[in-house]
Amino acid sequence: MKIFDEGLFLSHLDIEIAKSERYSYPFSVIIVEIADFKKSNVALIQSVIETDYRATDIVSMFDKKTYVILLNGTNEDGAKNYLKRLIRKLVADKGVSVKVGIREFVKNDTRKTIIDSLHKQINKN
Numbered sequence: 001m002k003i004f005d006e007g008l009f010l011s012h013l014d015i016e017i018a019k020s021e022r023y024s025y026p027f028s029v030i031i032v033e034i035a036d037f038k039k040s041n042v043a044l045i046q047s048v049i050e051t052d053y054r055a056t057d058i059v060s061m062f063d064k065k066t067y068v069i070l071l072n073g074t075n076e077d078g079a080k081n082y083l084k085r086l087i088r089k090l091v092a093d094k095g096v097s098v099k100v101g102i103r104e105f106v107k108n109d110t111r112k113t114i115i116d117s118l119h120k121q122i123n124k125n
Helices: 006-023 039-052 076-093 111-123
Strands: 027-034 058-063 066-072 098-104
Touching: 006 027, 006 058, 006 066, 006 111, 027 039, 027 076, 027 111, 039 066, 039 076, 066 076, 076 098, 098 111
Parallel strands: none
Antiparallel strands: 027 066, 027 098, 058 066
C-alpha cells in the first residue's frame, strides 16, 4: 500500500471531482484522526487500513495522526461500511481512540468544501 503525501492526494481528489462532475461517478472521502497519538499507533493504523485497501483507493497521511482515504466508486453507504470495519478493528480490537468523518461527493463540491466538511466532523467532538 502506498501512502501519499497531502499534495498528491489533493491532486487525485481534483481528478475525482472532475470525473464525478462529468460522468456522475460516485466517490467518498474518509478522514481518520488518532485521538491518543502514539508512534506505535501509526504502524497499527496503517496495517488496519491495509486490510481493507483496494488498489483504486488513495490513502494519504496529512500529518502524523490524520489519514484521509479517497474511495473511488464508493457512495456514502459503502464508505460507512468501510469505516465501520476500520473502527471495529482500531477501537474494539486494538483500543485506539479515533475521530472520523465521511463525505460523499455531491455536485458542485470543491476540494475545499470536501476537506472543510471532513475537518468540521472531526473537530466537533
